[in-house]
Amino acid sequence: MNARVAVIGAGIGGLTSAALLAARGAEVTVLEKEPWVGGKARRVLVDGAEIDGGPTVFTYRRVFEEIFAACGADFADHVTVRKAEVLARHWWDDASGHLDLFADHEASVDAVGRFAGADAARGYAAFAAEAERIFAVLEDPFLHGDKASTPLPMMWRMGLTKLPQMLAMRPFDGMWNALGEHFSDPRLQQLFGRYATYCGSSPYRAPATLMLIAHLEARGVWLIEGGIHALAKALATLATRQGARVRTGVAVTEVLTENGRTSGVLLASGEVIPADIVICNGDPSALATGRFGAAARRAVPAIPRPKRSLSALVWYAHTRTQGAELSHHNVFFSRDYAAEFRDIAAGRTPAEPTVYVCAIDRGADHHAPPNVPALGARERLQIIVNAPADGDVHAYTPEERERCTRAMMATLGRCGLRLEEPLVHQLMTPQDWEGLFPATGGALYGRASHGWAASFQRQGPKTRLPGLYCTGGATHPAAGVPMAALSGQLAARTIAKDLASMRTSRPAVTAGGMSTRSATTGSTG
Template sequence: MNVVQGFGLPKPQSIGSTRPHAAVIGAGIGGLAAGALLGAKGYRVTIFDPLDKPGGRAYAFEQDGFTFDAGPTIITAPWLFEQLWEACGGKLSDDVDIRPNIPFYKIRFPDGTFFTYSADKDAMEAEIAKIEPDDVKGYRSFMAESKEIYEYAFLELADKPFHSLPFTLSTFAKLIRLGGYRSVYNVVSKHFKNDRLRSVFSFHPLLIGGNPFTTTSFYCLIAHLESKHGVHYAMGGTNALARGIASLVTRNGGQIRYQETVDTILTSGRHATGVRLSSGETVPADIVVSNSDPATTYSKLLKDLPRRRWSDGKLGRQDYSMGLFVWYFGTDRRYDDVGHHTMLFGPRYKGLLKDIFKNRVLAEDFSLYLHRPSANDPSVGPDGCDAYYVLSPVPNLKGDADWETVAEQYRAKIAAELEATLLPDLSKHIVSSRISTPLDFRDRLLSWQGAAFSLQPNLFQSAWFRPHNKSEELDNLFLCGAGTHPGAGLPGVVCSAKIVAELAPDPETLTAVQAGTEASV
């Protein structure tokens, strides 16, 4: 068997209608990648998605001449996509133009000062020394610890399925030694004394839906991941990456059926037999892959299945990520002193996160992430214009915010803050605008509780404790995406797709079984 290094899959098989069928629920990055890899493995693949084009959370809105990435904007492990393309018989650079962002981003403190975050060690130490010279040594020790965590938790475990307790226990001693029982903030505080620097080096879990004060310290690995491999952007937006993966699916004979919602996963005993669409159409399948939230998969798509582990009660007790308020807007002028990625820290850090994750109240203050892709990509807006989105972490729908009432008021507060800090006269130059709230995540993306990143990455919601990539409830149901192992973020969902493709049975074996069954009949 000719195997592609990195993903461990055979090179693409010939297209044929008699191949075993894989039904994939959801055309997000995880579902698309799983579909592409299963096609390369020899399956006939059909992907179903309620939206009108690929991407899921990585969708793109196009209006008034602007292109707005709906969700993820930061690519931190481009080699994973290179391996994905190679496994499917292609070359990433032929379909998608991924370029580094230098610096990664700028962080603005409430007093108007900035911290420039990059991979340049000397520049980073100079930035730290401006705030607290004594913490330069702490930066060095933190990056050393981040590297150690990365080399084990990411390189060795991110693409390995945590299905068995023995395997989990075999990794447990080293995971404990690496301090997984501590939070990201706890580890960062061990190395940095200055509160501002503690915020700078601990906010990363928010990019994948975690509270830095409760997220397992394994996610300290992000600092080394960024430093080693950089922060990248796909020209045309992240949805260009989704479109590229979609093309891998169709090149190998797969089909993507947009504006089709899966209503039910059909079962017989412990076997998934296909899916039923909201239209009433049933589609038989040899395996089913769900890129939907695990809570949606189990509580809605398998609502009538008696479940051993993921009962409705247990799913309801899990801790889900925060929600997001996102304002997409275009301006008829450029703000060329604003970079591609800017974080605007609010007056509170721990208190705000407590309000979002624990108290679930919509606070008066906020912290923001401002994305300006037109800083590097003129294709996302008309000449002389800027395209933006600004994101504010907010409580998910377990909170009591009435978004139908407060959304515009909240947008106006954010606009006023941006006008006062980074974008002077903003209100005079807005020519395109739209908003997204946790209601949109629930209703449009079918996200449980309107959570933007599915389950939080806490210690006891990681690895073996997350819903498994090979379902515990059905023998031929597989899960990929943010809610399963290894978790949210583009690297995580691609790794989950790789795990699914490797766990799925060899289609030649299924074909032989089918042939034997037909012969006996």
């Protein structure tokens, strides 16, 4: 592949595209404004301890094995992982104890039965089977397939004989109501409704199709030595070994064009990086709002503010804990889930939030003794509460940050977990996420998956500007670490096809000229 490629942003999607294109012979340069690779998959230093700063749940290992194999490498040689026995531990209050879900399906069925009764166990088994059916229908044509603007091309690829299976995806049914068909216990409806938040959506507005996320997690959750930032570093190493160049601490301010297509990028330093292909590994909103120049602004549609996904309040804490025995992944639920999402829809942080806690120093084994820090020692926690994506219009005052911290600790305390006070931590609000990822308002998942058509409205790899492509968790197929990698695979595959098509077509003269530097500058994604 004789092409010069500039990748804006060193997130999971951009690094995947860079490695795959470099392996095909392209001259690839990755340009990242921050001093680290990984985008959201970073590390944060608190009280001398490094804490996972972004995603913590790793699933769909197959995707990364395929990426490394395509580059002539073995995933296991670069990333150390072990399978979690306990997928997650769930709490509602101090009195009712907790519910574990397991990698072993029958163990989960038994656990649900002990927690909520025999009917609940049968309901869980039926739910798991339905989630598996939905995943099986969508895995190849949607997750691994090309981007389509409507369901029709995907249905054509699947064949009309599979119409019953397509309807079984339940795109027109609401997720919350569909869960009510399986679970009469509101706690279980709440537990499995939470999977909608994995792609930044409300379980009250998401389609039942998103139940497939539960199956993806049930297939295996893996713990990575060094966290998901270690995965990003491994992808960067993979790309450089294929010949790509990864530069950090350099911000792109404009996508340059010549003769109606991309010709390179301009850095904040004034340096020009010539490129035939430019890949934006960031939220498409950064393009649509003109942060990379006028030509790129016209390349993608803007995401309307009401269509944004959830943001989050994230505490990175180094603290002592007491009470509830933590696993690696833990969820502490609010007493009124509907009120929580009404608060967010109204632009407020939840008065009583559901709280996710990643206990980084703890294992996820059921039978082995828990990997508990030494008596009196502090442990590393990442704590997440869903929040509105209002970081571009709302300033989070010290008083509001303190109020949110108190609300988070109140939920934990009600469920039996106590953190030492004062809490040694750093807090990221939607305003802070907007600072890292401009033009998003702090939305961490791109467009929300609300309604049957939302998944088809996500930005695909191709844009209106020839030579400019998109990748990352805000693009097709969905949000999340494996989905960002799938988007990187799709972008690389699409670029390879387009370049092959250009070589076999006649050259044509296109109107246009070299753009000038835009007065609007911004950060890379």
